[in-house]
Structures are given as C-alpha cells and as structure tokens.
Amino acid sequence: MNIRTRLLLVLVVAALVPLYLAGWFALRANSAARAEREDAALASRANEMAADVESFVRGSLEALRADAGQPIFERYLTAAPDARAPMQAELRGALRSVAVKDPIHVMSAALLDAAGQVLGDTALAPAEREPGQSSPCAPLALSSGLGTLTGPSVDGPSRRPFIYFCQPVRNARGHIIGLLRLRVSAARLQAIVWRGALNDLSLRRVLVLGREGVLVAHSSRPEWVLRARVGGDAASDARLRREGLLAPDGEIQRLPGALPPASQTAQLAWVDTGADQLRVAVVDVRDSAWRVVVLIPRAVWLAGSQAEGRTILWLGGALTVLLLLAAWFAAGRIAEPIVRLTALADQVGLEGPTPRLPVEAGGEVGRLARAIQAMTERLEETLARLAAQVEEQRATASRLQISESRFAALFNLSPLPLLLSDRGSGEIVDLNAAFVAQFGEDSKALPGRTLLNLRDDPRYPDLEQLACRLGEGGDVDALETLDTASGAVWLRIFARAFEAGERSLAIWTCVDVSEAEQTRRALEELNASLESRVERRTTELRETLARLQQAQDELVRSEKLAALGGLVAGVAHELNTPIGNSVTVASTIGEMTQKLTAEMRAGQLRRSQLDEYLQAMVDATRLIERNLARARTLVTSFKQVSVDRVSEARRKFDLADVVAEVAETLAPGLRGQPGRLELDLRNVAMDSYPGAIGQIVTNLVNNAMLHAFEGRDDGHVVISSAQLPDGSAELCCRDDGCGMDAETLRKIFDPFFTTKFGRGGSGLGMHIVYNLVTRVLGGRIQVDSQPGLGASFRIVMPQVAPDAGE
Numbered sequence: 001m002n003i004r005t006r007l008l009l010v011l012v013v014a015a016l017v018p019l020y021l022a023g024w025f026a027l028r029a030n031s032a033a034r035a036e037r038e039d040a041a042l043a044s045r046a047n048e049m050a051a052d053v054e055s056f057v058r059g060s061l062e063a064l065r066a067d068a069g070q071p072i073f074e075r076y077l078t079a080a081p082d083a084r085a086p087m088q089a090e091l092r093g094a095l096r097s098v099a100v101k102d103p104i105h106v107m108s109a110a111l112l113d114a115a116g117q118v119l120g121d122t123a124l125a126p127a128e129r130e131p132g133q134s135s136p137c138a139p140l141a142l143s144s145g146l147g148t149l150t151g152p153s154v155d156g157p158s159r160r161p162f163i164y165f166c167q168p169v170r171n172a173r174g175h176i177i178g179l180l181r182l183r184v185s186a187a188r189l190q191a192i193v194w195r196g197a198l199n200d201l202s203l204r205r206v207l208v209l210g211r212e213g214v215l216v217a218h219s220s221r222p223e224w225v226l227r228a229r230v231g232g233d234a235a236s237d238a239r240l241r242r243e244g245l246l247a248p249d250g251e252i253q254r255l256p257g258a259l260p261p262a263s264q265t266a267q268l269a270w271v272d273t274g275a276d277q278l279r280v281a282v283v284d285v286r287d288s289a290w291r292v293v294v295l296i297p298r299a300v301w302l303a304g305s306q307a308e309g310r311t312i313l314w315l316g317g318a319l320t321v322l323l324l325l326a327a328w329f330a331a332g333r334i335a336e337p338i339v340r341l342t343a344l345a346d347q348v349g350l351e352g353p354t355p356r357l358p359v360e361a362g363g364e365v366g367r368l369a370r371a372i373q374a375m376t377e378r379l380e381e382t383l384a385r386l387a388a389q390v391e392e393q394r395a396t397a398s399r400l401q402i403s404e405s406r407f408a409a410l411f412n413l414s415p416l417p418l419l420l421s422d423r424g425s426g427e428i429v430d431l432n433a434a435f436v437a438q439f440g441e442d443s444k445a446l447p448g449r450t451l452l453n454l455r456d457d458p459r460y461p462d463l464e465q466l467a468c469r470l471g472e473g474g475d476v477d478a479l480e481t482l483d484t485a486s487g488a489v490w491l492r493i494f495a496r497a498f499e500a501g502e503r504s505l506a507i508w509t510c511v512d513v514s515e516a517e518q519t520r521r522a523l524e525e526l527n528a529s530l531e532s533r534v535e536r537r538t539t540e541l542r543e544t545l546a547r548l549q550q551a552q553d554e555l556v557r558s559e560k561l562a563a564l565g566g567l568v569a570g571v572a573h574e575l576n577t578p579i580g581n582s583v584t585v586a587s588t589i590g591e592m593t594q595k596l597t598a599e600m601r602a603g604q605l606r607r608s609q610l611d612e613y614l615q616a617m618v619d620a621t622r623l624i625e626r627n628l629a630r631a632r633t634l635v636t637s638f639k640q641v642s643v644d645r646v647s648e649a650r651r652k653f654d655l656a657d658v659v660a661e662v663a664e665t666l667a668p669g670l671r672g673q674p675g676r677l678e679l680d681l682r683n684v685a686m687d688s689y690p691g692a693i694g695q696i697v698t699n700l701v702n703n704a705m706l707h708a709f710e711g712r713d714d715g716h717v718v719i720s721s722a723q724l725p726d727g728s729a730e731l732c733c734r735d736d737g738c739g740m741d742a743e744t745l746r747k748i749f750d751p752f753f754t755t756k757f758g759r760g761g762s763g764l765g766m767h768i769v770y771n772l773v774t775r776v777l778g779g780r781i782q783v784d785s786q787p788g789l790g791a792s793f794r795i796v797m798p799q800v801a802p803d804a805g806e
Helices: 003-067 071-078 085-099 137-144 187-198 234-242 298-333 335-346 363-412 433-439 441-445 463-471 514-538 543-557 564-601 607-647 655-670 690-707 742-747 765-776
Strands: 106-113 118-121 148-153 162-170 176-185 205-209 215-218 228-230 253-255 267-272 277-284 291-297 418-422 428-431 476-484 487-500 503-512 651-654 675-680 685-688 715-723 728-735 780-785 791-798
Touching: 003 085, 003 148, 003 162, 003 176, 003 187, 003 205, 003 267, 003 277, 003 291, 003 298, 071 085, 071 106, 071 118, 071 162, 071 176, 085 106, 085 118, 085 176, 106 162, 137 148, 137 162, 137 176, 176 187, 187 205, 187 215, 215 228, 277 298, 291 298, 418 433, 418 463, 433 441, 433 503, 463 476, 463 487, 463 503, 487 514, 564 607, 651 655, 655 675, 655 685, 655 690, 655 715, 655 728, 675 690, 685 690, 690 715, 690 728, 690 765, 690 791, 765 780, 765 791
Parallel strands: 228 253, 675 715
Antiparallel strands: 106 118, 106 176, 148 162, 162 176, 205 215, 205 291, 267 277, 277 291, 418 428, 418 503, 476 487, 487 503, 651 685, 715 728, 728 791, 780 791
C-alpha cells in the first residue's frame, strides 16, 4: 500500500468519522430539541386556551356575583308572597339589566328561591312559571355557597345548547335566601375556541370536553358539539341524552383513545386511535368540569424534525463526496510534504519553542495547516451555535420568570396587608409590603414560621384561633384588638381558603379600622352624653307630671318613641290653661274672703255683700271643677298612652279606645297645623300591643301634617277602624293632601328616605311604622296615592297578635 493510499485512508477516516459522529449527535440533539419545542408549543397552546375559557368562566361568575348584590333581589326574596306583586316590574327590570350585558349570548336571567323554584325569568311571561327544579346548578350553588356552572346541555324545542351559571343571593346576615341564574348560549364557548383557532396557523386542533368526555366545543367540527364523546357506551349515551348533556337525536360520534388525567397545567401524552397516533395536551379548566384538549397528528408533530434530518443527511452526503474527492486529490500532492510535517512533528516535545503551523506556507503543507486551522474555526462556530441555543433557553426561562413575577406583583403591590399561609401546617408562606408597613420591619422574618408562633406575640393578631374557624368551613370576617404602645388598634381580619395545585393555602387580610372604631365609640359616648342631658332636663318637670318620669326616660332610650317628647310638651302646654285658670280663681276667692272677713270684723257686712260672695263662690267652684276635669282627662289619656308606649306590654284592649286616647294626646300639638284630625272608629276587641298601635297612629298623623298640606291652609286627616269578615282588624289613615308620585311611593318605607331632609323630616317615621306592623303586630300595610289626590294607608292585622318569638 503506497503513501497516497495510506494518506487517502487516513484523510477519509480523520475527516468522515468525526463528521459522521458530529452529524449523528447533532441530529439527535436537534430531534430532541425539536420535540421539546413542539411539546412546549402544544402545552403553551393548551394552557392559553384553558386560560381563555377560565377567563370566560370567572368573568361570568364575578359579573353574576356583582349582579346578585342588587337590593331588589333580597327584598323580593324576603317579602311575603302576597307582597311581591308590586315588585314584579322592578324585578323583571333588574333581571333584564343582568341579561342585556351580553344580549348576543345570554339567553335569559332568572331569580330562584332557596328551594330552587323560579320566581322570575326574562325568558318567561309574567304569568308563566317554570315547572320543577330550575337547573342542575341550583343545588350545587345552594350546597357550596359559591357561584357554579353546569352544561352545556340541551333543553326545550330550540335544541340550542346552553350553559347555566348560578350565584347565591344572600341577605344582610350573609344567609343564602335564593339564587340568581344566567343561561348563556354554548355558542359563547364555541366562539372562544374558534377565535383561538384563527390565531393558530398550525394543524393543531382544540377540543373542550365536559362531564364524562362529552364534546362541548371543537375548533374545526362545531357540528359535533354534544354529538361526540371520548369513550362511553350506548347505555351511558342514553343516560346523558336524558340529562340533556347529549343531543337528543342523531348518531353519537365515538372519539377513540384514552386521554391522560388532567391537572391545572398541561399534561402531554401519546394517544393511539388505531389509525394514527396523536400528541395531546390536556388541561383542567378551574371552577368548571371542563377539560381543554389540544392535539396534533404524529406525522405533523414529526414533520419538522424529519425535514431537518433529511437536510442534514443531504448535506452530510454532499460533504462526504466532496471530502473524498478532496482527499484523493490531496493525497497525491501532500505525500512529499508529509515528510516535512513528520520532521516538523519530531521537533514537538523537544526543547525550544513549540513549532507553529505553517499556515502561510504554500503547497500541501500550507493547505493542510490551513485546513486544520479552518477545522478549529468550524469547531468554534459549532460551539458558538451551541452557546446561542443555551442562551435562547435561558431567555425562555427568563420569560417564564417574568410571567411568574407579574403574578407575584399582584400580591406584593396590593395596598391591603396580605399574608399567605399553609392550611395544613400553619406555615407562613409569604407576606407583602403593605403587611410589613403596618406591622413593622420585624414582620419580614415571619415567612417560615407558623401561625402558632404568633399567638404569644402581642404585635400580631391571633390568626391560629381564626384558622380553626376557617377550617370549619366558610370565610373568616372578625374584628380583633391589639394593645400597642400608642394605644389600642382595631383590625378587621378577612381570610379565605383556596387550592394551589396540591397545596391548600389561606390568604389573610388585616385592615386597620381603628379610626372607624374610634368614631363609632365617640358616637356612642356622644349619645350617652345626650341621654344624660335629656335626663337632667326631665327632672325639671312639674310635680303633676312626675308620674310620666319613667315614660320620658324610656323615650330618650328608644328611637321608636321619639315622638312622645312632643306629646309631653303639648300636654304640659294644654294643662297650663286649666291649671292657670284654677290658680287665678283661687287667688280671686282668697282676696274676696279677706275683704269679707275685714268688713265682718268691722261690723259693716251687709246681706247683699254676703249674697254676692256666696254667688261668686258657686261660680268659682264650677269654674275650678270644669278646669280640673279638663286637666284630669288629659292626664288620664296621656297616662294610658305613655304606659303603653313605654312598657311595650301585651294586653287586651279596644282598638277604638286606644286610637281615641292617642288622638286626645296629639290634639294639643296639632293646633295651628293646616290639617284637622277626624275619627271614624268602630269597636274592635284586641289582644295585642297598644304601645305599637299608638306609635303607628302618631307617626301616620305627624307624617300627614308634615308632608300632605304644604302650601295649604286647610286639610283633613281621617283615622278609621273596623273589623273585617275574616276576623282581622283594619286601621286606616287617609288625607286629602298633595299625594305622592310613584318614585316616592316605592321608597316610602325605606330607612332615612324623606322629601324634607333638613326641614323636619328624619326619614325614620314610616320605616318604624312598617317594622311595627310587620314584625310586632304580625300584619301588613298598604299605601295608595297619586299626586294631588291625597294618600291612604291601610293596615290589616290579626286581633290576636303573634308571640314575640314567632
């Protein structure tokens, strides 16, 4: 074997073997990187689509929760059935305002009671009622106390799939009293999937699966919605048709393969359909029973890496041919220079400087030297490309870190003090800057400690005890007090539990409400001081009104009896006239008696003078008796009214007598008013609360005098009583004043509503009347009025009032 052949073999081995090894490793690395990129793109697409669907779900539930706080829903649900008719129009208006927020996709909005029965629905006429249970989401929302959704499902003649959203309606105490239900067309979900498919130019397909693998949305086959499912059999198909979760007619498309279990992040797997293999990514949609599935055929998934592999193979083949030709050509020309290179190699390792490659030389030696130099440069370029790939991976990791930091910023930049803890171990996971600002720099060391460590630290609230309440179910809303060097600090603490993957966490909010609490206590102290001043002034009343002392003290403590003070002043003024007249007559009698005695002692008394004196005594006696009888009548009437008001005791009485006594006590205060009080009373035997009835009559009369006759010099207020055929008692108050418009009529029983705010109206009189009628007397009140036609208040109550506990 000559030198050329040996050189050719050496060049071929030296060039091709490293080339093939490098190509093989590069092909493997490229295939792995390509697979990772494809999987990352598939998982990212699945997470993005799941985030879009989740945004739709959460947005719908949050909007529905905000709408459920409208006052009309609570008032309608808590009202008696026969009192709901006047609120029907307002209820339907509120439901329409909920539905028109998305008129294209929202099919109807409905209000349900706590039993799941529909009370009002924008899709039904006012006289129609939806039979049976309204929707499957109703029991879920009632049991969990949270907003829920079910569907899509098919119901009714339209055969249009829809989704039910249900949100509990709570009263002022936080108790669930009903549900607000929204029926949304499933086309809204299909539109989200379509919009995502339009932004994706690849061959990836997007599916949304519901309960038991039912297809609820498809990016390219919308006709399969509720007509296809993953797995299942004919028996389960029939059951799902009955439940409305599958289309009631037509063939059900069976999607082959078994999907991997889903979680909150994309799970990747290969699915064998028999005819092909699919690469799928499955993600659970939070707050729903849906799963987002993104799939791509194996051939498409491998197309990129296969194309790159073919390119590398073609380049490797071409480079092999070129290297063989070059080696054959070079072997003939470098045989001689090899000797020179051998001699030069013999010098390597000897003393002296290491010889350098003669890249500037000509001929085969120079070319060989330059080839070695070029190979080094190519290796450096390969290393540079590898470094660029590493840098790209670092950039991807940086983008992921930025995304996580954005979510963390929502927590850290919140203006409310927030603390995150583990519900299982009680470990403090994190806290934000607002928490540190409120509790000091020392609180930065809390992460890693447990809530139990805070129990003995006076600087922090006892969250461990509240965490036990949070574990019993429901959210925490508590008011805690901390004793600090600067004084007491009141904290309103809110807590809510949530799941983060496989970890159960709790988020705490500690809001400083010291200023509001101090204001509340200052108001309480001010009220206490006002009560003490009123109590001191009441001691100055005349001795004849001493028996009313206890009634006046109780009036100061009770807002419902605020009008009794005016009655006291009126009666006192009315008593002044008869008592003053009696005093004047007594003084005159004294003077006449002194004069008669002086004349009798002087012996100058005449019979005519004695007759005049006796006649004057008769007239004075009659005048004194008449004035004292008037005073006794006023005191007796007011005594009974005041005792009934103060004691709030239940007793048997006649309705006409109680109303007449109240009218008698009101008469002094009504003098000078434009309206005249008239009575048309029938005797009705009652076993009830006369104090409440007296308060009602007082408030109705005062309300009429204040509002009904503005700008008029005369008017009439008529109070009547009667017994109804069903055994109930009726009490009416009518006036011929200016009347009320529809808006005033609708709000008349609302607290603090008045048309004369700052001009004598407090806004509490009619609210107290409503509470006394409905809660104390067990009756109902109805008001009718039109502008210019006066107003009529009709109260119907049982003759025997219910017990206080009923």
